[in-house]
């Protein structure tokens with residue numbers, strides 16, 4: 467296990483979450499806000515501070531599709547995916563309802579000297595094929611044809627980058 471400070475505890479009020487992209491490997495680090503499909507060797511993690519002062523950390527990408535759970539509704543000890551409504555238990559990482567039928571990773575979390583700290587599993591260096599195994603969300607997603615519209619996207623299917631980018635043609 468490797469301990470990684472995420473943020474000062476005072477910055478995450480009860481009922482709030484903090485979502486970060488974490489570089490895995492022998493020198494883990496927070497590299498920025500969580501991303502649906504981040505760079506290889508990284509993973510998205512959401513730290514949640516419940517109203518009754520409990521702390522949890524789970525993988526932030528829904529197991530059913532490339533949607534950040536941190537963008538969904540945080541209620542009690544659960545986060546609801548806005549994609550299709552699966553609600554994930556923060557203590558187990560498991561979905562409580564379909565369509566998601568697989569869990570997301572969970573990480574031990576503690577508050578030490580005012581800092582929220584998570585424990586990451588030991589992983590191989592990033593240049594080895596197994597480097598992204600620990601803590602990563604599944605690489606493939608299925609069953610996205612029935613994507614529910616996000617309230618802010620006017621019915622667009624969830625996409626890794628917000629759906630507005632177009633690929634440039636090679637010159």
Ligand code: FES
Pocket residue numbers: 528529530531532533547548549550551552565566
């Ligand atoms: S339930 Fe999360 S993307 Fe479908």
